[in-house]
Structure formats: structure tokens, C-alpha cells
Amino acid sequence: MLKMYRSQSDDWRSAGTELAPEIIWIDLLNPSPEEKQFAERMANIRVPSEDSLSEIEVSSRLIRDHNLLYLSSPAVRLDEEGEAHITPIGFIIGPRVLVTIRFSPLPTFDSVANRIASDDSENGMCVFTSLLEDMVDRGADVLEHLGKTTDDLSKAVFKGGLVRAKRPVRSSRRLREALSNVGVLADRLAKARDVLLGVGRIASFAGDVGGEWITPPSKKRLEAVSKDVSSLSDYETRLSDKIQLLLDAVLGFISIQQNDLFKILTIVSVVGVPPTILVGVWGMNFKNMPELNWTFGYPLACLAVIASGLLPLLWFKRHGWFD
Incomplete structure (x- = not known):
């Protein structure tokens, strides 16, 4: 119906x-x-x-x-x-x-x-x-x-x-x-x-x-x-x-x-500061720089630059920034 x-x-x-x-x-x-x-x-x-x-x-x-x-x-x-x-x-x-x-x-x-x-x-x-x-x-x-x-x-x-x-x-x-x-x-x-x-x-x-x-x-x-x-x-x-x-x-x-991304950027920026300072110092064109006359001046400078970058990394790792 x-x-x-x-x-x-x-x-x-x-x-x-x-x-x-x-x-x-x-x-x-x-x-x-x-x-x-x-x-x-x-x-x-x-x-x-x-x-x-x-x-x-x-x-x-x-x-x-x-x-x-x-x-x-x-x-x-x-x-x-x-x-x-x-x-x-x-x-x-x-x-x-x-x-x-x-x-x-x-x-x-x-x-x-x-x-x-x-x-x-x-x-x-x-x-x-x-x-x-x-x-x-x-x-x-x-x-x-x-x-x-x-x-x-x-x-x-x-x-x-x-x-x-x-x-x-x-x-x-x-x-x-x-x-x-x-x-x-x-x-x-x-x-x-x-x-x-x-x-x-x-x-x-x-x-x-x-x-x-x-x-x-x-x-x-x-x-x-x-x-x-x-x-x-x-x-x-x-x-x-x-x-x-x-x-x-x-x-x-x-x-x-x-925050993790900013932490990485902070680490990279801090690690890059000491080598930049050292390279800037040794890159100055002054006549009286004793390091220029050293026999092993260049290898020592390279080691100093590398060490200045590794030391901040070790500090960050010790304080748990990489966890």
C-alpha cells in the first residue's frame, strides 16, 4: 500500500x-x-x-x-x-x-x-x-x-x-x-x-x-x-x-x-667559532708573527684549528646535547 x-x-x-x-x-x-x-x-x-x-x-x-x-x-x-x-x-x-x-x-x-x-x-x-x-x-x-x-x-x-x-x-x-x-x-x-x-x-x-x-x-x-x-x-x-x-x-x-633542529644549529655555530678565530688571527698580514717562521708552524696551526672545533663537540657530548 x-x-x-x-x-x-x-x-x-x-x-x-x-x-x-x-x-x-x-x-x-x-x-x-x-x-x-x-x-x-x-x-x-x-x-x-x-x-x-x-x-x-x-x-x-x-x-x-x-x-x-x-x-x-x-x-x-x-x-x-x-x-x-x-x-x-x-x-x-x-x-x-x-x-x-x-x-x-x-x-x-x-x-x-x-x-x-x-x-x-x-x-x-x-x-x-x-x-x-x-x-x-x-x-x-x-x-x-x-x-x-x-x-x-x-x-x-x-x-x-x-x-x-x-x-x-x-x-x-x-x-x-x-x-x-x-x-x-x-x-x-x-x-x-x-x-x-x-x-x-x-x-x-x-x-x-x-x-x-x-x-x-x-x-x-x-x-x-x-x-x-x-x-x-x-x-x-x-x-x-x-x-x-x-x-x-x-x-x-x-x-x-x-628545538632539536635549533640545538643542532647552535652546536654547529658554536663549533665553528674557535676555528674561525684562529684562522682569522693567522690570516692577518703582519710582518712580525713568529709562527710564520716555525718549521712546523703550518701543521701546528692545522692541529690547533681542528682541536678548537673538537673541544666544543666533546663538551656538548659530555653534557648530553646529543641524547
Whole structure:
């Protein structure tokens, strides 16, 4: 039995002037003006624009207008290159029909659409609850993946895998890659946090405000969604702290590597000072320089230059500068 209209299909074109009694969901994907007019006429609603759904104020995302709930929340979409982007989605919930507005394909909607074709969903609130449950499940999967990636990167950082390279250039490249990976993890975690925060808000609001026509099973499911979001938020907080620790550690290793480089430059500059002084003294064109008349003056001068360079090296080694 057909339970929904989708803007990317021809179902809405063949619809009459009244909403069929079996329809409980109208899904608008990047709707055209004609599709917006169809949804507004059939469900007696107003379809918000993408800009209004993107507003961050809570008062703009959680609205009750007479017997309808206008809700919005961010979602994550993946482009062709696998990059994650935030996209808004809107929910308009009535006593019987749910209208969703989105501007990018999302796997959650396809999964729930296939599921309601065979389940016993009674109204739009049941579909809305299923969408939130699927979003929470996918958010949990994302956090698990981020947690595993963070653990792998943590092992590479704290067990010395990034700074074992004998060549400083190779070690610096690995540290830059690690710093870039930490930035990617932090960005994806921030997007997951935005989605979970939005889901938690609209689930709590719908459960509290839609009390007149929300069914007891749907209310319990929304409460479960809120609890799941709360537990995932705690996990996300711990993961965020771990990523911050990784960021500080990578930056610390980079600072240590820079200090080692400056230490090498300091040693080279100090070692080169005494030979330079000796060569400068003996290079002066004075007539009365007894060393010029010595038989072994030149070999002794070479030994003095070499010794003046070796003595600072031995001093640095004795004081642990090469450790």
C-alpha cells in the first residue's frame, strides 16, 4: 500500500485535489515551486525555505503553529569525494501526515521509506520517530568509526611511530599528516555533534508539545531517542577531549623537533667559532708573527684549528646535547 508521496517520483503528479487517507508521509527533496504548492495544498501547511531551515536559533527550529509542529535540524551529507557537509532538513508534523523538506539525498530517508512500506506505521509521528531513530543509529556508527580512528592515531603518536624516522624530513612529513588527520577528526566530530544536538532537541520538543495526538508508543520511542542522544553526547565529549589531547601531543612533538633542529644549529655555530678565530688571527698580514717562521708552524696551526672545533663537540657530548 502506498503510504507516501516523494517529490522525485510521479506519485504527486497523479494525485487528486485531496490527500488520500492512506498517505502519512510527503517527502520533498529539493522541491520545485510546483511541488511546494502541491504539498501546501494537500497538507494545508506552509513549506519553509532552505534559508529558514538553516537558522540556528532554537525559536526558529522548534515552532508550534496551531496543530502543527515545524521542526528543523542539521544533517550530514557526503559529496562525490567523500567530504562531509552540513545540510538542513525540515519536519512538519500533523495529527496524521508528516512532511519532510530536504535539499540533499540522505540514506536515512531511503531506509525509512523502504521500511514503512511493510510495517504498521499509523501516522506521520511514527515515521518521524523512525527517522530520528535511524539518524541516531547512523550517528552512533559515525562516532564508533571516529573512536577507532582516534585510537589508531593515538597509538601512532604516543608509541613513537611518528618520530622514529631517522630522517628529520620524513618525520616532519608524518607529523604534518598526523596534524591534518587530527583536524579532519575534529571537523567530523563537530558535525556529528551538531546533528545529535539537533535530533535531541526536536525529539524532546515533539514528545512534550505533541501530547494531544501523539501515541503512547511514539512518545516512549521519542524518550528513548532523547536518552540515546544523551549517552552519545557523553561519548562524544570524551572523544572530543581525546582529540584535543592528540592535538596538543602532535603540536608538542613538532615543538620538540624544532628545538632539536635549533640545538643542532647552535652546536654547529658554536663549533665553528674557535676555528674561525684562529684562522682569522693567522690570516692577518703582519710582518712580525713568529709562527710564520716555525718549521712546523703550518701543521701546528692545522692541529690547533681542528682541536678548537673538537673541544666544543666533546663538551656538548659530555653534557648530553646529543641524547
